[in-house]
Amino acid sequence: MRHIISILMENESGALSRVAGLFSARGYNIESLTVAPTEDASLSRMTLVTRGSEEIIEQITKQLNKLIDVVKLIDLAESFHIERELMMVKIKTTTGEMRDEVRSMADIFRGKIIDVTPTTYIVEMTGPSEKLDAFLAAIDPDSVIEAVRSGPTGISRGEKGLHL
Amino acid sequence: MELSGAQILVQSLIDEGVEYIFGYPGGAVLHLYDALFQQEELKHILVRHEQGATHAADGYARATGKPGVVLVTSGPGATNAVTGIATAYMDSIPMVIISGQVSLPVIGSDAFQEVDMIGITRPCVKHNFLVKDVTKLAETIKKAFYVATTGRPGPVVIDVPKDITAPQITVPYKYPKKVSIRSYNPVVTGHKGQIKKAVDLLLSAQKPIIYSGGGVVLGEASKELIEFTHTLGYPITNTLMGLGSYPATDKQFIGMLGMHGTYEANMAMHESDVIIAIGARFDDRVTGKLDLFCPHAKIIHIDVDPASISKTVKVDIPIVGDVKPVLEQMLELIRESKKKPDGIAMANWWNQIRQWQAVNCLEYDRQSPLIKPQYVIEQLHEVTKGDAYVTSDVGQHQMWVAQYYPFNKPRRWINSGGLGTMGFGLPAAIGVKLAFPDENVACVTGDASIQMCIQELSTALQYNTPIKIINLNNRYMGMVRQWQEFSYQSRYSHSYMDTIPEFVKLAEAYGHVGMRIDKPEEVRPALEAAFAMKDRTVFLDIMTDQTENVYPMIEAGKGHHEMKLRVATGTSTDRELA
Numbered sequence: 001m002r003h004i005i006s007i008l009m010e011n012e013s014g015a016l017s018r019v020a021g022l023f024s025a026r027g028y029n030i031e032s033l034t035v036a037p038t039e040d041a042s043l044s045r046m047t048l049v050t051r052g053s054e055e056i057i058e059q060i061t062k063q064l065n066k067l068i069d070v071v072k073l074i075d076l077a078e079s080f081h082i083e084r085e086l087m088m089v090k091i092k093t094t095t096g097e098m099r100d101e102v103r104s105m106a107d108i109f110r111g112k113i114i115d116v117t118p119t120t121y122i123v124e125m126t127g128p129s130e131k132l133d134a135f136l137a138a139i140d141p142d143s144v145i146e147a148v149r150s151g152p153t154g155i156s157r158g159e160k161g162l163h164l
Numbered sequence: 165m166e167l168s169g170a171q172i173l174v175q176s177l178i179d180e181g182v183e184y185i186f187g188y189p190g191g192a193v194l195h196l197y198d199a200l201f202q203q204e205e206l207k208h209i210l211v212r213h214e215q216g217a218t219h220a221a222d223g224y225a226r227a228t229g230k231p232g233v234v235l236v237t238s239g240p241g242a243t244n245a246v247t248g249i250a251t252a253y254m255d256s257i258p259m260v261i262i263s264g265q266v267s268l269p270v271i272g273s274d275a276f277q278e279v280d281m282i283g284i285t286r287p288c289v290k291h292n293f294l295v296k297d298v299t300k301l302a303e304t305i306k307k308a309f310y311v312a313t314t315g316r317p318g319p320v321v322i323d324v325p326k327d328i329t330a331p332q333i334t335v336p337y338k339y340p341k342k343v344s345i346r347s348y349n350p351v352v353t354g355h356k357g358q359i360k361k362a363v364d365l366l367l368s369a370q371k372p373i374i375y376s377g378g379g380v381v382l383g384e385a386s387k388e389l390i391e392f393t394h395t396l397g398y399p400i401t402n403t404l405m406g407l408g409s410y411p412a413t414d415k416q417f418i419g420m421l422g423m424h425g426t427y428e429a430n431m432a433m434h435e436s437d438v439i440i441a442i443g444a445r446f447d448d449r450v451t452g453k454l455d456l457f458c459p460h461a462k463i464i465h466i467d468v469d470p471a472s473i474s475k476t477v478k479v480d481i482p483i484v485g486d487v488k489p490v491l492e493q494m495l496e497l498i499r500e501s502k503k504k505p506d507g508i509a510m511a512n513w514w515n516q517i518r519q520w521q522a523v524n525c526l527e528y529d530r531q532s533p534l535i536k537p538q539y540v541i542e543q544l545h546e547v548t549k550g551d552a553y554v555t556s557d558v559g560q561h562q563m564w565v566a567q568y569y570p571f572n573k574p575r576r577w578i579n580s581g582g583l584g585t586m587g588f589g590l591p592a593a594i595g596v597k598l599a600f601p602d603e604n605v606a607c608v609t610g611d612a613s614i615q616m617c618i619q620e621l622s623t624a625l626q627y628n629t630p631i632k633i634i635n636l637n638n639r640y641m642g643m644v645r646q647w648q649e650f651s652y653q654s655r656y657s658h659s660y661m662d663t664i665p666e667f668v669k670l671a672e673a674y675g676h677v678g679m680r681i682d683k684p685e686e687v688r689p690a691l692e693a694a695f696a697m698k699d700r701t702v703f704l705d706i707m708t709d710q711t712e713n714v715y716p717m718i719e720a721g722k723g724h725h726e727m728k729l730r731v732a733t734g735t736s737t738d739r740e741l742a
Contacts, residue, residue, distance in 0.1 A: 018286060062470050062473075063471050065471075068290070068348050164346065
C-alpha cells in the first residue's frame, strides 16, 4: 500500500542523507521525497512516499523514529489529509493549433501558462499526483519537452498538526 | 577558562570521567596528541592498528559497562576503525570514537588523508557528529556520551577537523553537566497495560520459556532477571550475548539457544506455548528458519528499542522499556496476583525438559588421544574457577566457550555476536585487563582469528596487561571447514593455511611467554602454569583435533526441532533425533 510519511527533523547538514541512507541500507523503496525548512528555521519537514506491507511500513516508521535527528513523524495515509504535487511541463507549441490545444487543456485542469516562447509553453499545475498524471495522459506525449514534478507533499486535516 | 579545541577535547573526556582512551596518532590529530602529552589524568593506550583500538575500547566497555573511547586520525586511521565501530554497533556497545578530519576549508577537496567519515560510518553508528565550531565542541562531546550510553546503547563518532583543535584559537570552556536533545527521548518504564497483559499471559502458561539476551547485560538487570525467573519457576535460556546474565549453573537454566544451542533449549522453544523475550532481538542465529519458529507460542517481548519489536518475528505483547524497570514492574504484579503458575503443568513441562536434557547433547569423545577443544575449555573453566573474563574471536572456539564455560556473572563473556568479527578477542582482552588488572583474563581464539589482530601482542607488552591466550590450533578456519564438510561435500576451499606461524616463537618475539601443547594430559598443567604467571602474557598454542565439529547444530533453513546431534560413539557421523 502507498504511504505518505511526513517527518519533522532537525535542520542539520546530513539529516537528509541519514533518511536516504536508511532506506537504501534496509532495502525500503522511496517513490518520492521532498524536503524544505519549516516556519521554525531549526526544523525541516520531509514528505516521503513509500510502498510496502503493514509490517514494512511499521519497520520504516520505527527505524525513522530511531534516527537521532528525527523529531516526530506521522503516516498521513492513516487519516484524512490533503496532498498536493507541483508540476511544470514544457510543451512544444510550434503551430497555432497546438497553442490552442495546450491552452484549453491547461484550463480544464486548472493549470497556468507561466512562460511563453515562440515555440514553447510552460504549464504550471498543482494537485494530487493522479491529476498531474491525467494531464500528461491527455496531451500529446510527443509534444512534451520535459515535465518536472516536485513529488507529493501533504498535510493532515483538522486541528492536529505535526510540530514540536 | 580559555582553552584550545585540543585542550577542550581532552578536558571534556576527563570531566566525563573517562579513564582510558585507545588510539593511534596521525597528522589530523597532532594537536590533540600534543594536548594529551601535557596532562596525566587521561591515560592513552597506544595500539598497533586502529581496529585494535576499537576492539580494546569495546572490550573495556563490555566488561565495565562504561563507554569505551577511541581516538584515531583521519583517512586510513578512520577507515581502519570502521570494523570495530560496526562490531560495537551490532552488539549495542556504548563507545565514543573521535576521528581526526582534515581542516574545514579543505573538506571535500580530496585532501591528503581525507575520507568522509560521517558518510562511511552512518550505517554503523547510533549517531555521528561533525564539529564545525570550536565553541560547540564540549557540548557535542557531552551529547555523544549521552546518546552512546542511553536507550539502546551504541557507538557514536565525533569527527573533528584539524583546525578546530588548533592551539592558536582558544575559547571559554565549561563542560555541560547535563544535556538534552529534543529529538531523542528514550523510553524507560514499560506501558502498564501491556505489562498487566503480559503477566496474565505468563501466569496462564502451560509450557513457558524465558528467552533472554544481551539487553539484560547492557541494562544491568541480571539481579532482576534471576528474581523474576526464580519467582516463576520457569525454564530459562540465554542467547550468545546474554550468557552470564543468568547463572549458567542454576537448575532452571537450560543452556544457550539457537544454531549451536542445547537440544533442550531449542526443543523447549519449539514446544513452548508462551515465550517471554527479554532484551533479545530474534536474531537469525537464534530463530533458525522463521516459518518454523516456535509454532505454538504466544510471544511477549521486552526491548528498549521499539524497532527490535516485530522486526522478524511477530510479537503478541510488545513492551518498550529498559529491561530492569520493566522486570521490576512485572515482578510487583506477579507478587500481587492471585493467580499462580500452574503447578501440574509446570511439573509436566519440567519432566519433558529433563528428558531432552538426558540426550546429553554436549557430550563428546573424552577418550580421544587428540586434544579435544571442548576439553580445553572445560579445563580452562576449572583452572579459573569459572570466574575469569573470557574474550573470544569468531568461529568454532567461540561456540565451544559458549557451550563449555558456564558463566555465572554478567560481563564476563566478551565476544562479537552480531557482526562476528575475527580479530576481536586479543585487543578486547587487553581492554578488559586494563579495567580489571587483578582478574584472570583469557582470550580463547583460533589459529585463523588470532592472526587478524596479532599485532596487539605488542600493545599487551607495552601496557603490561598479562592476559592468557588460549589458541585452539586446528590448522583450519574451523567453522568454515565445518560448513564445507556439512554443506559442500568436504570441499575445503581455502579454509586451510599451509604456513601457520610458529606461535610460540611469535609470542616470544613480542616479549611474551609461548607454550605449545600437543597432548591432552599436558593441557591442565599448562593452563595452571600459565595462570600462575601473574605478570606475564602467555600464549598457549594448543594443537587440537583438526576434524572436531561444533554440535549440536541447526543447519541453515532448519527449525529448532531439527537439530543435528553428535552420534554417541563420538565418530564424525551424525544422528538425527527429531
